[in-house]
Amino acid sequence: MKDLKKKILTSVADDLVAIEKALEKNLKPHFDLVAQTARHILFAGGKRLRPLLMVLAARLTGNNNPDAATLAIVFEYLHAATLLHDDLVDDASVRRGKKVAHKVWGNATAVLVGDFLLARSLTIAADTGKIKILKIIANITENMSQGEIEQLNRKKDLDLSEADYLEVIHYKTAMLIEGACRVGAIFCDASAANENALAQYGYHLGMAFQMADDLLDYTADSEVLGKQAGADLREGKLTLPLIHALQNAGAKDRAGMVDTILKDGFSRTDFVWLLDLLNAYGGIDYTQKKAVAHIEKAKIALLAFEASQTRRLLEDIADYALARQV
């Protein structure tokens, strides 16, 4: 897997440089604190997955536009804005091994700098002059906030079904990734068929990406993850591994799992015990299979395009989304 990551990073090295430059250049706040807080979240070792996907989607249409990297950062700013607000909403402490912004500068600054980044991305998107792009971004923002609200509203809700979970991750994660791919296509005046193929790719990649994330929260090494494993459970977020295992567990195990979910805080022993049950009742395996199926669909969507280096790269990214350790 390290080889796949290396291969991808080598292929997109120039794009990543262009994206980093655009991220810094477009951070034009009038006041110092905004820049400082925005940089804290923006330059903390993010993968730049969303802007990269936009740039590659644009390139795959065959009408490469040199300004793609500038527009692409809209998706990193939007992502950073939601991270600032979500860390506050979830009362998280650490992200990517760093103290979260609201613990450094306080809630107020995190809220307002999130608002600023959201607004900044709109300004950049408006500069394209394409109303269709702005409609998509407005729609994504609207739905992301609703997805987060629903997730918040259903914390520790044992009735959360797989369908509910799928809706939440569609809203909070897949839509932004889908949007990045679709906007890349629109920016390069792709045909409707190609635009939809790229949107499909982004949607399935986004769904798989979130499922992989939710799996990592149970299976990853805390040090690699940059935050403590079990964070979702600690925050009362029920994700697919747990939802599936709860559904299939016998009455006694289910009761034990429910106790662990509902109590405030749990020990390392509780967590290891729960993880065993997630494995025993197929929660881990089921989620992995679901994610694999989405990745397959993502790659099938790309078949609307001729084979090319860019298509291959998007396929590799899809594979990597599943295999990543962090």
Place this chain on the structure above:
Amino acid sequence: MKDLKKKILTSVADDLVAIEKALEKNLKPHFDLVAQTARHILFAGGKRLRPLLMVLAARLTGNNNPDAATLAIVFEYLHAATLLHDDLVDDASVRRGKKVAHKVWGNATAVLVGDFLLARSLTIAADTGKIKILKIIANITENMSQGEIEQLNRKKDLDLSEADYLEVIHYKTAMLIEGACRVGAIFCDASAANENALAQYGYHLGMAFQMADDLLDYTADSEVLGKQAGADLREGKLTLPLIHALQNAGAKDRAGMVDTILKDGFSRTDFVWLLDLLNAYGGIDYTQKKAVAHIEKAKIALLAFEASQTRRLLEDIADYALARQV
């Protein structure tokens, strides 16, 4: 003054009905909690000043567009979004006599519903198909968040100058009102001259409106105000009456004022004493005169238009902005 208010309200009764309908109709969230929280802030007896100004600005151009009321609610949603976030930022307790949203539903919901309302306004604005309108709204949002951050950053900052204060209120208040007037003009394809005249009107009205607000925080009856007087001082916000008085006070009085500003919490006696000094050193009077000057300029800007019932109404609103008790 009650007569002026009554006169205005009678003249705009139909517009207010159309705005209320559009506010309710466009609140299309997918999840219940969003609707509930958004309604709490949206239907708490707001004056609808911003959407009303957009509708009247549109009408003044002579090209009345029946869809103006729908677009106008963008400015109420944006306003509500900033109130949700600002009440949290300021840790306020009561607004318009009601418990603030984050005290009812928690910080997380207030943050996310604010985000939702912001996004919802973008979607509505995008439906106009006018990229210029979206650029203005993105710019307003960007600057409003920066104005709030600057205000937050300079709480209890005794070096805050009149110029700093003017910049903050321009960003956090005047820009949105200016934007509402400008967008009304653009929506009706007004000439550049008319667009700028309406923007000027909005800018000056907005500046005066915030100055009047800052005066009311010292002079209004708490019951009429719907929150406790002295809230700005309690939050460490230095506004023009205080900035001006500090500048003109003798060393002894200044030291006493500084003590009151810097200490956590103050008694009713402290507040009355401070208010006497604001009067004695001309802070109240100076702010009032500044506000009057802005209102004069707002009315002068309207002279770009022929006399009409709508122009008269906008002049009345300017007068009322100064004279209002709440």
